Amino acid sequence: MTAATMKDGLHRVVPEEVYHADRGSLSVSGAKLLLPPSCPAKFRWAMDNERKPKKEWDFGHVAHHLILGKGAEFAVLDPAVHGLKADGTMSEKPTATTKWRNAAAEARERGQVPISLSDHSAAEMLAASVLQHPAAGPIFRDGDAEVSLYHTDPETGVQKRGRVDWLEPNGDIDDVKTSTTANPAELVRKFWTLSYFMQAAWYRDLVIALGIAENPRFRFVVVEKEPPFVVTVVEYDDQAIAEGQRLNREAIRLYAECQERGVWPGYSDDVVTISLPGWAAREAEAAVTQQEAEHLIAELEGIYQ
Known part of the structure; x- marks a missing residue:
């Protein structure tokens, strides 16, 4: 680092x-990665590897820009322009066309967030x-x-x-x-x-x-x-x-x-003993208790017959 x-x-x-x-500095996102349910090893990996953009983040980035007037730049992709097939007709799935994929890739290379016309309208x-x-x-x-x-x-x-x-x-x-x-x-x-x-x-x-x-x-x-x-x-x-x-x-x-x-540990370097989830343990205990009760009832019924 x-x-x-x-x-x-x-x-x-x-x-x-x-x-x-x-x-060289610590953000709150990094602080979360250091602590359970994460661990320092995951934090270090995140610091040493470039974060790749995720399509599910795109809408939020554009919405932030429209609200704040500042933030990630974006490129609006129009199905009538970027969703055409090789023969010039519009595809039923514009985002699956080569032209759309190329336009989206070029936008990301420019540091822009690609967003469809319909999603941009929704963000507005x-x-x-x-x-x-x-x-x-x-x-x-x-x-x-x-x-x-x-x-x-x-x-x-x-x-x-x-x-x-x-x-x-x-x-x-x-x-x-x-x-x-x-x-x-x-x-x-x-x-x-x-x-x-x-x-x-x-x-x-x-x-x-x-x-x-x-x-x-x-x-x-x-x-x-x-x-x-x-x-x-x-x-x-x-x-x-x-x-x-x-x-x-x-x-x-x-x-x-x-x-x-200079050490960024994982969850544990030792063998860890684990158990059932709390709800499963309670269900198991209840089942055992019910079984014991049924056995006791059967024994009592045998005595008084």
Whole structure:
């Protein structure tokens, strides 16, 4: 891993590819990879291997750009232009044509996200839904998009970094999430699984450490990827932020230790004894109890016959 490439502070103009190529600082995504259910070995592999673009990310990247006015550039592919067969007629499956595949590959070579005309239209409607929402819309009227923050942790000397979707003038932070659901009741488990509480704590601590704000809010602007593109703005409570800070500290210390030792361990170097899942163990115990009860009843019935 190379030395840090950026000085501590707030940077408004850091190209996305430069930010993600940084191997001298630790991001919250890296922190998540260091901790269970992942492990340092997976973190190191991710750092040593280039992240390939995934088609399922394309729609979200374009939606982010349309909402924030900044971000990944994109190329709109039209079936009437890029979905033609060799004889010049439109294919029933435009994305399967050679012309479409070539246009998509050329867009990626230029650093652009290829997106179909229909998906681009959907992304425009999604962005409009966010910007017209009574709670989300006003957030994006004033602020800076895609702001990169860097700060060196005084305890370990590890440089932390974060790329904020939207930084408001008062230091509040907002992050756009396209999702299959914007239902708050469902987001509790979904966000827990994705460790988004760690992200909220990480970014808040960066803003505080850099003196941008003393107690910034961190809000997720969640918008569903399917019509009618329902929007919900959510933020974590103090308990969730505290747990995020605890795990972030654990990850930073582990990162520093692994760097110092030059060892990035997997899950275990020893033989691990495993058992049944809790629910299966309870079912097995209940079955044994039922079987014992049936045997006892049979014995008692034999005695009194």
